[in-house]
Amino acid sequence: MSSSSPDVLIIGGGLAGLSAAVELTSRGHSILLLEQKQHFGGRTYSFIHPETGDEVDNGQHLMMGCYHSTLKYLETIGRISLVEVQSNLSIVFRESNKSPSLFQTVPLPAPLNVLVGLLRLQSLSFSHRLAMLRVGIELVLRNPEKNKHLQSITVAEWLEELKQPEENRKYLWDIIAIGALNDSTDRISAALFVKVLKSAFFGSRFNSSMVIPKKGLSTVLIDGAVSYVQKRGGRVLKNNSIKQISDIVSSISSVELESGEVITPKAVISAVPYFDIPRLFKDPGSIGLTDMDQFISSPIITIHLWFDAHFMQEQFVAMIDSPIHWVFNKSKIYGREDEGLMYLALVVSGAHDLVEKEKDELVNIAHHELKRFYPSASVAKVIHSLVIKEKRATFSPKVGLEQFRPQHKTTVQNLFLAGDWTDTKLPATIEGAVQSGYGCADTADKFIKSKR
Ligand SMILES: Cc1cc2nc3c(=O)[nH]c(=O)nc-3n(C[C@H](O)[C@H](O)[C@H](O)COP(=O)(O)OP(=O)(O)OC[C@H]3O[C@@H](n4cnc5c(N)ncnc54)[C@H](O)[C@@H]3O)c2cc1C
Structure with missing residues (x-):
């Protein structure tokens, strides 16, 4: 039976696992990354459609200028030229039997660029556009991470409090909310929505621009990361995993791959999604994950x-x-x-x-x-x-979920968590996954250095 001892074993080859691998190899660590499926990328991948030869994504993904970690990742893996970045946010809204309307920001510093864009939105009456400004003012005043009230209400309740007419919801807020948070405004947390709006519409003017992949997701976001890691001596294995981890005491000293190979890493990163945690860890409670049933x-x-x-x-x-x-x-x-x-x-x-x-x-x-x-x-x-x-x-980013999203550190000293569901303060997004991968790599790096 063969054995190896990489600095870090990463379980999961989605964006969180890959960005952790990119960061750790760039800091000079040896890594082994395991992906259970035939392809890397997890929930972000593409394949060739046999009849047409087109690259087909598992689902269309959009990014934004405020995806700072993702843009850094794309630079690092040499794929930044494969995305188109709008110079100003521009979205066409279509309605049956009506002329299309355009929401476009203007070349002014943020948030003026957005406010002027909202005031020009032709599909709404002028009084409704003015009502939108109430949301703008609220965004300037509120910090979603500190505001207990925002954390306890849904987006629908928040918009009601801000007296947003039905049209404003229909023509703007509902579309942004469901697109960014992937659930109904009756369920999703106002705090998370406010965080998304603040990241996109405040800060630099560029933050609100859409970033559109010009090729399939695997070509843009995944393949370059795999080559980057391999070129720096990292080992990445598809169609491979470890046997379930059980009986952990205070640290993980060795794990056995399904192939029988034994690995003795200094640190382990779990970059698997919440729904795969119970399959990987026999008792999630033993690593501090006692509330997994909160994630739906x-x-x-x-x-x-x-x-x-x-x-x-x-x-x-x-x-x-x-x-x-x-x-x-x-x-x-x-x-x-x-x-x-x-x-x-x-x-x-x-x-x-x-x-x-x-x-x-x-x-x-x-x-x-x-x-x-x-x-x-x-x-x-x-x-x-x-x-x-x-x-x-x-x-589903329902009200109250934030308190259950875990940190990178677990109760096991050399086991760390990454993934879009960890405590990124963002919805489940590419940016959340990449931020968590980078953050987790940094935590594992510091742990390894502290043991030298
Ligand atoms: C259809 C669709 C559309 C989306 N649209 C957008 C969008 O427009 N913009 C946006 O920002 N985000 C979007 N997202 C969300 C985004 O894709 C995810 O947030 C992100 O890909 C999550 O990455 P991750 O690495 O955290 O998890 P995952 O991608 O799930 O990766 C985890 C990996 O771990 C592997 N794994 C699990 N268990 C094991 C094990 N025991 N051993 C080895 N490997 C294991 C899995 O096979 C998987 O490859 C969309 C998602 C979908 C599905």
Whole structure:
């Protein structure tokens, strides 16, 4: 039976595990990263669609200028040129039988850039736009991490308190909230929403810009990290894991891989999601995780459609009053807007009501909605379709959950936690995962140095 002793064993090859591996190898540590699946990337990956050759994401991912750790990660792994960064935030809102309206920030310092953009939002009456300013003022005054009241109410209750008319919710707040936090405003925590709005709309002007991957997610966010780590001597194994960890006392001295190899690391990082913790640790309570039942999942469905005609001009749009929340024109994003088939990805966030529907029904709903919003879609034929349901896309950021999100340190001295569900103060996002990976790498690095 072979054995090895890397400085750090990382379990989980999603963005949290990979960013921890990138950071640790760049600091000169030896690492072994294990991923149980055939592919790295976890909930952020892409594959080639056999019929068209297109790169298909497991779900469309958007980033923002305020994703500072992610942008640093993309620089480090050499993939920053594969994202498009808007010069100013620009989102088209579409509503059936109405002209589209544009929410666009202007080239002024934040938050003026956003406030002027809101005041110009044509879909709302001027008095409703003025009502939006109440939210702006609240954002300036409140610190979501200290404000107990915000932590105890939902987004819907918060908007009610700020006297936001129904139109303001429909045309802006609900779309941002469900897109960023992936659940209904009746469930999600106002504190987390305020944190998202503050990160995106305050600070630098660039923070609110959308950052759009120009290629498949694995090409942009994953493959470069794997090569980066391997080039620096890190070992990364797919389709591999460890036997369940049980009977931990005060530290983990050795673990056995499923292949039988024994590893004696100085530190261990668990970068697996909340739903895989009970499979990895026989007794999560023994490492300080006593409240795992607080985490519940919220689904995202992506309906990928290839049409025989190009009827959509925009890069992406938000859909008002539709079961479909966003439509992404992948042909345009991939830089081949008039060639061959038109490839669209339609996203349903917080998809509790649709997730059990059959594929054909979801494709019919999607096509029906496109015809309502784009009359010329009625003459376009669906040539290929693919539905991806991610039932555990994110944790539901319900009111009160924040207190149960764990820190990097556990009750076991050389075991550390990373992942979008740990205490990042952000919703389940790419940025949360990468921040947690970097933070956890730093904690493990300090631990190893303290033992020298
Ligand atoms: C459809 C969809 C759309 C999304 N859209 C956005 C978006 O627009 N913007 C945004 O910022 N975020 C978005 N997200 C959220 C984002 O993808 C996640 O927050 C992020 O990928 C989580 O990364 P992670 O590393 O924490 O976890 P994961 O990606 O889940 O990675 C954990 C890894 O650990 C592995 N693992 C588990 N157990 C073991 C074990 N015992 N041994 C070895 N390996 C193990 C898993 O296989 C997995 O690869 C979206 C998510 C989905 C699913």
